[in-house]
Amino acid sequence: VCIHRVRSCSSIRFIKSKYVCVFDKSALKFSHQQRLFRTSAVSCGQIVQFKLSDIGEGITEVTVKEWYIKEGDSVSQFDSICEVQSDKASVTITSRYDGIIRKLHYNLDEIAYVGKPLVDIEIDTSKGVASEEDVVETPPMSHEEHTHQEIKGHKTLATPAVRRLAMENNIKLSEVVGTGKDNRILKEDILNYLAKQTGAILPPSPKAEIIPPLPKKETVPEAPKDKARRIPVPVSRPIVFSGKDKTEPVTGFQKAMVKTMSAALKIPHFGYCDEVDLTQLVQLREELQPLAQIRGVKLSFMPFFIKAASLGLLQYPILNASLDESCQNVTYKASHNIGVAMDTEQGLIVPNVKNVQVCSVFEIASELNRLQSLGSAGQLGTNDLTGGTFTLSNIGTIGGTYTKPVILPPEVAIGALGKIQVLPRFNGKGEVFKAQIMNVSWSADHRIIDGATMARFSNLWKSYLENPASMLLDLK
Amino acid sequence: MVLWSSLKSCLQLSCILRTPKAGFRSITSGGLIIQSTSNDVYQNLAVEDWIHDHMNLENQQVLFLWRNSSAVVIGRHQNPWQECDLRLMRKKNIKLARRRSGGGTVYHDLGNINLTFFTTRKKYERMENLKLVVKALKALRPQLEVCVTDRYDILLDRQYKISGTAAKLGRATAYHHCTLLCNVDKFVLSAVLKSPYKGIKSNATPSVPASVKNLFEEDPSLTSEMLLDAIAEKYATQHQIDHRITIVNPADETVLPGINNKAKELQTWEWVYGKTPKFSISTCFNMVYKDSVLDVKVDLDIKHGRIEACSIDLPEQWLPPALCQELVKGLTGSKFCPNETTTLATTLLRVCPQDDDLHSRWNLLCENMIMLM
Numbered sequence: 001v002c003i004h005r006v007r008s009c010s011s012i013r014f015i016k017s018k019y020v021c022v023f024d025k026s027a028l029k030f031s032h033q034q035r036l037f038r039t040s041a042v043s044c045g046q047i048v049q050f051k052l053s054d055i056g057e058g059i060t061e062v063t064v065k066e067w068y069i070k071e072g073d074s075v076s077q078f079d080s081i082c083e084v085q086s087d088k089a090s091v092t093i094t095s096r097y098d099g100i101i102r103k104l105h106y107n108l109d110e111i112a113y114v115g116k117p118l119v120d121i122e123i124d125t126s127k128g129v130a131s132e133e134d135v136v137e138t139p140p141m142s143h144e145e146h147t148h149q150e151i152k153g154h155k156t157l158a159t160p161a162v163r164r165l166a167m168e169n170n171i172k173l174s175e176v177v178g179t180g181k182d183n184r185i186l187k188e189d190i191l192n193y194l195a196k197q198t199g200a201i202l203p204p205s206p207k208a209e210i211i212p213p214l215p216k217k218e219t220v221p222e223a224p225k226d227k228a229r230r231i232p233v234p235v236s237r238p239i240v241f242s243g244k245d246k247t248e249p250v251t252g253f254q255k256a257m258v259k260t261m262s263a264a265l266k267i268p269h270f271g272y273c274d275e276v277d278l279t280q281l282v283q284l285r286e287e288l289q290p291l292a293q294i295r296g297v298k299l300s301f302m303p304f305f306i307k308a309a310s311l312g313l314l315q316y317p318i319l320n321a322s323l324d325e326s327c328q329n330v331t332y333k334a335s336h337n338i339g340v341a342m343d344t345e346q347g348l349i350v351p352n353v354k355n356v357q358v359c360s361v362f363e364i365a366s367e368l369n370r371l372q373s374l375g376s377a378g379q380l381g382t383n384d385l386t387g388g389t390f391t392l393s394n395i396g397t398i399g400g401t402y403t404k405p406v407i408l409p410p411e412v413a414i415g416a417l418g419k420i421q422v423l424p425r426f427n428g429k430g431e432v433f434k435a436q437i438m439n440v441s442w443s444a445d446h447r448i449i450d451g452a453t454m455a456r457f458s459n460l461w462k463s464y465l466e467n468p469a470s471m472l473l474d475l476k
Numbered sequence: 477m478v479l480w481s482s483l484k485s486c487l488q489l490s491c492i493l494r495t496p497k498a499g500f501r502s503i504t505s506g507g508l509i510i511q512s513t514s515n516d517v518y519q520n521l522a523v524e525d526w527i528h529d530h531m532n533l534e535n536q537q538v539l540f541l542w543r544n545s546s547a548v549v550i551g552r553h554q555n556p557w558q559e560c561d562l563r564l565m566r567k568k569n570i571k572l573a574r575r576r577s578g579g580g581t582v583y584h585d586l587g588n589i590n591l592t593f594f595t596t597r598k599k600y601e602r603m604e605n606l607k608l609v610v611k612a613l614k615a616l617r618p619q620l621e622v623c624v625t626d627r628y629d630i631l632l633d634r635q636y637k638i639s640g641t642a643a644k645l646g647r648a649t650a651y652h653h654c655t656l657l658c659n660v661d662k663f664v665l666s667a668v669l670k671s672p673y674k675g676i677k678s679n680a681t682p683s684v685p686a687s688v689k690n691l692f693e694e695d696p697s698l699t700s701e702m703l704l705d706a707i708a709e710k711y712a713t714q715h716q717i718d719h720r721i722t723i724v725n726p727a728d729e730t731v732l733p734g735i736n737n738k739a740k741e742l743q744t745w746e747w748v749y750g751k752t753p754k755f756s757i758s759t760c761f762n763m764v765y766k767d768s769v770l771d772v773k774v775d776l777d778i779k780h781g782r783i784e785a786c787s788i789d790l791p792e793q794w795l796p797p798a799l800c801q802e803l804v805k806g807l808t809g810s811k812f813c814p815n816e817t818t819t820l821a822t823t824l825l826r827v828c829p830q831d832d833d834l835h836s837r838w839n840l841l842c843e844n845m846i847m848l849m
Contacts, residue, residue: 324829
């Protein structure tokens with residue numbers, strides 16, 4: 001039974017309702033419900049009570065577990081409305097109508113009854129037809145079959161809104177591949193179809209492009225075979241783009257980053273960059289990798305960079321210090337807890353290797369392995385993530401050469417390593433050779449660190465890496 | 477029986493060669509039995525989704541056979557914190573999955589088999605399916621004392637649960653799936669299905685705990701493969717279809733287009749944890765710090781898996797109040813997740829006064845907060 005609820009507002013509407021009633025009498029001769037609507041501006045929504053349909057197995061009541069829509073949302077036919085549960089069965093209730101949700105009859109966790117109203121939906125008044133005459137259209141609520149089109153033996157499911165979009169763009173629904181439930185054609189499918197045409201230029205006449213309809217079994221995405229034969233008439237249509245801006249609150253970890261970076265901004269940074277010739281180190285690592293492998297540890301370049309940094313910090317301890325908030329005192333940290341920036345799903349985390357000053361390169365490598373596997377599993381503990389005194393960021397594994405790293409408070413310096421590139425360089429004899437070059441970009445707190453100190457530290461670090469044997473002299 | 481099995485494996489092999497690459501969306505016979513090659517719980521759940529969304533079941537029914545490596549599977553409207561020991565699962569690398577059907581929490585490993593019966597909405601009938609399973613078990617081992625209860629469980633010896641059921645109904649199709657315990661690690665099962673989290677108040681569907689037993693304990697000659705075969709055979713006979721199992725690879729996009737996206741969605745935090753119905757935690761814990769014991773009271777409101785509101789009641793001045801405020805502010809809106817909280821807490825520490833004592837107190841408090849997750 002179709003419930004007619006006519007809104008009582010302006011006089012114009014009253015006249016209209018009388019009009020509707022007159023036609024209704026003639027409409028009664030049709031076996032199923034019909035509805036009349038004008039295509040002029042004033043619309044009168046008809047509110048329909050959508051009842052909870054039979055769940056089966058003689059079930060009469062269910063619990064409402066989740067609403068997918070709220071009052072005021074617009075829905076299309078087949079959109080999910082809510083999830084209800086009954087005795088271990090979870091049921092998705094989908095809308096039978098296109099329209100706007102006007103009332104939800106239940107709150108979450110309330111019991112809903114089969115056969116009783118679930119939601120009230122205000123049915124769309126269509127503006128699809130250009131003409132001003134009254135259009136008698138079978139409402140979508142009557143039978144699902146009426147929204148199907150039998151084309152070449154295949155049913156094409158699409159809501160009236162989608163059909164309208166197709167019609168406006170002169171698209172034959174039979175030519176569109178549906179990706180919705182039961183192969184129904186969604187708005188996205190129409191838009192994808194449009195996008196496949198050359199740019200935004202669409203043929204004005206429907207007979208310009210015929211892509212044979214795909215049989216249901218076909219799972220390979222359609223290839224527009226006839227593209228070559230088509231003659232696009234350059235009539236430009238507005239590009240249909242249904243993307244929407246999305247605003248999300250800044251939460252949790254991101255909030256903390258905002259705070260940290262805002263604090264970092266207060267530090268006067270200066271930058272110092274250089275290039276390092278890693279040719280010898282590359283060779284050394286190749287020799288040592290199998291040895292480390294035997295001991296069960298993956299050896300990358302980082303352990304060498306970290307150890308060399310620690311050796312440098314022994315000579316220039318101010319880079320491993322911390323300035324207090326009032327800038328009254330500098331604390332020289334005894335431990336070299338060197339942080340390694342890691343990129344995870346959440347974003348940037350910086351676990352640190354503790355006491356590098358007393359660790360061997362192998363021990364550093366082993367610790368890095370542990371931190372990396374914990375990091376990727378999202379299981380790093382507070383101890384691993386706190387207490388850092390100096391940081392290295394190997395952004396080069398992703399790419400880049402020179403960067404401008406931001407110091408992570410309460411530290412005073414940070415180094416970012418670019419990618420290793422094979423570049424031509426001159427040796428002592430003036431000959432060109434293949435060198436493995438990596439760029440390093442340091443940033444330091446100019447309140448307590450001067451350019452000369454940074455430069456000397458960088459040179460020392462660089463010399464250890466360019467000539468790894470020299471590390472042996474200073475290793476503790 | 478032996479002859480049948482070998483004949484079947486012949487057919488199965490030939491069937492692998494004959495399975496049409498274009499998929500099996502339109503089937504002319506009355507039914508289809510498929511088995512997954514994967515033991516990944518997300519991929520297998522994705523296959524269920526795929527069949528539910530894309531197959532036309534007007535003229536046939538489908539039986540899907542699958543097994544998973546260690547995983548806990550919670551029902552659509554359940555609360556994982558209430559149902560299982562998430563800390564233990566993280567340590568042991570046991571996955572957590574949320575299925576789309578209702579019902580309670582189960583533990584899967586390769587000693588458990590899963591059966592999914594796909595039909596149209598009209599033909600949805602759980603009792604019939606379970607009776608079929610019981611018939612198959614009895615045909616395989618007549619001495620087995622198995623029966624179906626009115627809660628849709630299958631009991632062994634009238635006391636031990638060997639199968640649990642859940643179902644999902646969509647617009648036109650429905651599925652009923654159930655587990656069957658053949659040789660599951662009961663020790664892990666009971667450890668993992670015991671929640672250590674206290675003070676949870678929630679309207680989520682609770683699980684009903686039950687004593688379980690493996691069929692293997694009753695008859696050591698039984699294996700998962702034998703059970704799968706027996707049930708498939710019974711199904712084929714009942715639906716008068718070929719006694720043939722189609723093997724399907726849940727990662728194959730050509731046969732199941734869009735399947736990898738479905739599997740990915742099932743693994744997102746938003747689905748697994750974010751779909752937890754609103755709940756609150758009201759609890760307290762003790763912290764030992766330098767010869768004194770402190771009582772801390774915590775209240776949390778969690779919606780969509782995120783902390784909506786949070787209050788931490790500490791002894792006065794144990795931590796600077798401004799710092800406490802920062803923690804509460806940071807927690808509000810963030811995921812109720814140990815990883816997120818750890819990174820949040822440690823990052824906030826960077827902008828605190830650099831005092832070792834302060835840092836130890838902070839770390840102690842945060843670690844205890846993380847234990848709640």
